[in-house]
Amino acid sequence: MSRYFTKTLAALEPYTPGEQLKLPDLVKLNANENPYPPAPGVAAAVAGAVPGLRLYSDLTEAALCAAIARHCGVQPENILCGNGSDENLLLALRAFCDETHPLAFADITYSFYPVLCDLLHIPQHVILVEEDFSLDLSKYHGLNETIVIANPNAPTTLLQPVAAIEEVVRTNPDSIVIVDEAYIDFAGPNASCVPLTKKYDNVIVVQTFSKSHNLAGARVGFCVANPELIADMNRIKFSYSPYNVNSLSQAAAVAAMEDENYFRDTVGKICATRADTMTKLRERGFTGPDSATNFLFVTTSRMPCKQIFERLRQKGVLIRYFSAPRLSDYLRITIGTPEQMQRFFEELDLILGNTA
Helix, strand or coil: CCCCCCHHHCCCCCCCCCCCCCCCCCEECCCCCCCCCCCCCHHHHHHHHHHHHHCCCCCCCHHHHHHHHHHHCCCHHHEEEECCHHHHHHHHHHHHCECCECEEEECCCCCHHHHHHHHHCCCEEEECCCCCCCCCHHHHCCCCCEEEEECCCCCCCCCCCHHHHHHHHHCCCCCCEEEECCCHHHCCCCCCCCCHHHHCCCEEEEEECCCCCCCHHHCCEEEECCHHHHHHHHHHHHHHCCCCCCHHHHHHHHHHHHCHHHHHHHHHHHHHHHHHHHHHHHHCCEECCCCCCCEEEEEECCCCHHHHHHHHHHCCEECEECCCCCCCCCEEEECCCHHHHHHHHHHHHHHHCCCC
16 A cells, blocks of 8 residues: 555455456356356447447447346336446445445345445444344334345345335335345346336345346446436436446447347256256255355355365366355355366365265
8 A cells, every 4th residue: 555545545445356367277166257158149239339439438328228128127217327236336325325324234245335335434234144144124124224235145145035125115215225136137037126116216226237148247237216316326427437338338238138038048057057056065065045146155064165165276166265254164156057067066076085
């Protein structure tokens, strides 16, 4: 840290993303990325946008907002796009929190929330999850604070029913409730809280193209809310980054969103591989919840999880290990292709000494 760095952020601990190694034959199961390539039409859409790169991107993201609105069953004025859903979260927190208006969230959840709070000087109201890592959403009733709920939660993979989240929204009528749905497309039908945005004026649903739409590298996210909330967040966006989603990413995201068949096919493949992987892990003595995401959250007594993580890494298989309290006995494993998961199990069996 240089002597010029602002003292108000001297204690800031940045977000720690999954390790990004560049090795031959690497099996990368540590960042919850989609193992399949983008939809077939994405490459042509991006190529078609290249001549327009001499111009600034469409700062209204009109075509992209329209495509997202069709997919979500809302109107374009209900959509705000971001440079990844992390930017949508930042815009929401900047618009609806401040030094006197805290953010409430679970102690075990997406670790970007406390980082944003520290960056923006927002007080944190941390609510403990239960012993089984579930959320007791009654603890969020009537808080009169801005609330963010990751649903499904990460890294625990657990899904809350829409009705339970609706009760949080209903009992906090004068506060914003943000539902972070990065993994919602892997949770099955009718799991999303997007319909609540038509019923309540205090709910924001955040989603991303990084997971189920195979575009993590394009950095595109969006949120759904009533037009007044969208206008509030646009005031923040236009105050610091009007052209926040570049032209190539907009073109890629439109093409990905419009290919519903490819979207359903890849999500279905991942869910099928997820079930098969969990079965095989349980056969090897691992335990963990049934996942509503594109990753698994598991533990075992056969060997310390940190040791499994380190030995897999030595073999070119990356998974995620967290050293934080309550998480240090668990592993997070992104679901890859069947071929990647076969390699994972081959190396895991060698580590555990399995002969079968």
